[in-house]
Amino acid sequence: xxxxxxxxxxxxxxxxxxxxxxxxxxxxxxxxxxxxxxxxxxxxxxxxxxxxxxxxxxxxxxxxxxxxxxxxxxxxxxxxxxxxxxxxxxxxxxxxxxxxxxxxxxxxxxxxxxxxxxxxxxxxxxxxxxxxxxxxxxxxxxxxxxxxxxxxxxxxxxxxxxxxxxxxxxxxxxxxxxxxxxxxxxxxxxxxxxxxxxxxxxxxxxxxxxxxxxxxxxxxxxxxxxxxxxxxxxxxxxxxxxxxxxxxxxxxxxxxxxxxxxxxxxxxxxxxxxx
Numbered sequence: 001x002x003x004x005x006x007x008x009x010x011x012x013x014x015x016x017x018x019x020x021x022x023x024x025x026x027x028x029x030x031x032x033x034x035x036x037x038x039x040x041x042x043x044x045x046x047x048x049x050x051x052x053x054x055x056x057x058x059x060x061x062x063x064x065x066x067x068x069x070x071x072x073x074x075x076x077x078x079x080x081x082x083x084x085x086x087x088x089x090x091x092x093x094x095x096x097x098x099x100x101x102x103x104x105x106x107x108x109x110x111x112x113x114x115x116x117x118x119x120x121x122x123x124x125x126x127x128x129x130x131x132x133x134x135x136x137x138x139x140x141x142x143x144x145x146x147x148x149x150x151x152x153x154x155x156x157x158x159x160x161x162x163x164x165x166x167x168x169x170x171x172x173x174x175x176x177x178x179x180x181x182x183x184x185x186x187x188x189x190x191x192x193x194x195x196x197x198x199x200x201x202x203x204x205x206x207x208x209x210x211x212x213x214x215x216x217x218x219x220x221x222x223x224x225x226x227x228x229x230x231x232x233x234x235x236x237x238x239x240x241x242x243x244x245x246x247x248x249x250x251x252x253x254x255x256x257x258x259x260x261x262x263x264x265x266x267x268x269x270x271x272x273x274x275x
Contacts, residue, residue, distance in 0.1 A: 035235030058123035060223035086110035096166020100128035148176040177252035196268035
């Protein structure tokens with residue numbers, strides 16, 4: 001049966017309404033903004049900008065970690081493993097795992113197990129595969145390009161989820177925490193190591209002076225890239241303080257959530273459980 005003129009007009013009208021609604025949704029998405037360092041950018045642009053930073057610094061990333069933390073990041077990562085206490089046979093997902101530092105430590109402590117290193121930036125993973133530990137642990141390692149906000153893994157897949165100095169670069173950190181909860185098995189552990197805020201204003205000011213004046217210059221000297229390191233220090237200042245981030249972990253569903261300050265709060269180590 002053919003449609004009459006009235007039905008055809010109604011169909012055309014509803015099609016126009018549907019198209020308009022889709023356009024409005026797209027416009028709303030485009031209007032959402034977030035921080036990229038001290039800049040305000042569209043949410044849809046941040047991942048590409050972050051990729052640009054880490055594409056640029058990948059080959060010097062491990063050296064610059066030493067510069068940014070005065071070498072103390074190694075002590076913080078060891079403290080992370082001490083609190084985590086990896087056990088044999090556990091499966092780790094190391095998000096924003098970069099060059100594999102956390103995964104290598106985890107596998108050494110566990111004795112045997114499996115680690116998946118996931119990073120948004122492939123050049124970081126390529127640098128990780130070049131490290132001697134990657135060869136010796138090849139059978140226990142996977143390297144995956146992926147997004148922390150949309151992990152390419154099934155629910156309840158991992159015993160441990162770690163993210164170190166990476167969650168502040170995620171466009172929507174709450175979504176990354178929600179994804180962490182999803183892919184962890186019941187009884188699984190979340191651990192986040194991130195630069196944080198010092199509780200003492202004078203100490204914070206002194207650290208800011210070091211961060212903003214020394215780190216970009218060292219980035220220029222070592223990696224020939226001051227702008228990327230300017231972004232990294234700005235991103236540290238924009239990241240939530242310890243209590244605010246703890247509340248975000250709890251909002252994602254994690255229980256027994258706690259944090260420990262590292263070096264008086266220059267960094268903080270957060271822990272939570274999927275109970």
